Amino acid sequence: xxxxxxxxxxxxxxxxxxxxxxxxxxxxxxxxxxxxxxxxxxxxxxxxxxxxxxxxxxxxxxxxxxxxxxxxxxxxxxxxxxxxxxxxxxxxxxxxxxxxxxxxxxxxxxxxxxxxxxxxxxxxxxxxxxxxxxxxxxxxxxxxxxxxxxxxxxxxxxxxxx
Numbered sequence: 001x002x003x004x005x006x007x008x009x010x011x012x013x014x015x016x017x018x019x020x021x022x023x024x025x026x027x028x029x030x031x032x033x034x035x036x037x038x039x040x041x042x043x044x045x046x047x048x049x050x051x052x053x054x055x056x057x058x059x060x061x062x063x064x065x066x067x068x069x070x071x072x073x074x075x076x077x078x079x080x081x082x083x084x085x086x087x088x089x090x091x092x093x094x095x096x097x098x099x100x101x102x103x104x105x106x107x108x109x110x111x112x113x114x115x116x117x118x119x120x121x122x123x124x125x126x127x128x129x130x131x132x133x134x135x136x137x138x139x140x141x142x143x144x145x146x147x148x149x150x151x152x153x154x155x156x157x158x159x160x161x162x
Contacts, residue, residue, distance in 0.1 A: 017081075018107055034117070038124050045125060049133035052077060057137070064137040067160045071095040073137060074158070092162075099156035105149055122150025134160065 029037035056062075056076050062069045071090040074097060078085050084101030108114040108121065127145065134143050142161050147153035 018103065021104075022107060034120075038120065042125055042128060045129045046132050049129055050136045053133055053137050066092040067095040067141055067162060068092055070134060070137055070141055070160060071097065094162075095158070095160035097158040099149070099158075102149055102156065118150045119152075122148050126150065130158070
């Protein structure tokens with residue numbers, strides 16, 4: 001067998017990351033019900049994002065003390081996961097990001113059986129996990145969101161402030 005390159009590993013993890021996320025919630029839903037699956041998904045994502053952002057902080061050697069640093073942490077993850085986004089403002093006390101494409105929503109959009117649950121995923125999972133994840137980085141930072149693709153907006157937005 002050939003030695004694996006970083007590109008080989010990236011291919012493997014990138015292709016299987018979303019599949020794992022989707023399959024485990026489908027199986028949890030089959031074994032229980034949709035509402036229970038969402039509660040478990042929320043608990044998992046709250047913990048996972050705390051770990052992910054802590055690891056990104058360590059990797060980038062960022063403390064997360066300013067809004068600009070938190071925006072850098074968010075941008076790193078979104079770029080790794082191939083989100084389409086812009087960081088519109090990133091100052092020490094204010095930040096604004098616009099999401100034009102969410103890979104999680106795109107996956108659900110491609111599955112006709114899951115399209116109807118997108119608003120619930122947005123409301124019950126996405127909104128609370130970001131609020132808690134950002135608070136875990138820096139509890140002094142407030143998150144304001146007005147637009148949600150999962151609820152019919154053409155974009156999602158994040159406004160962060162101290």
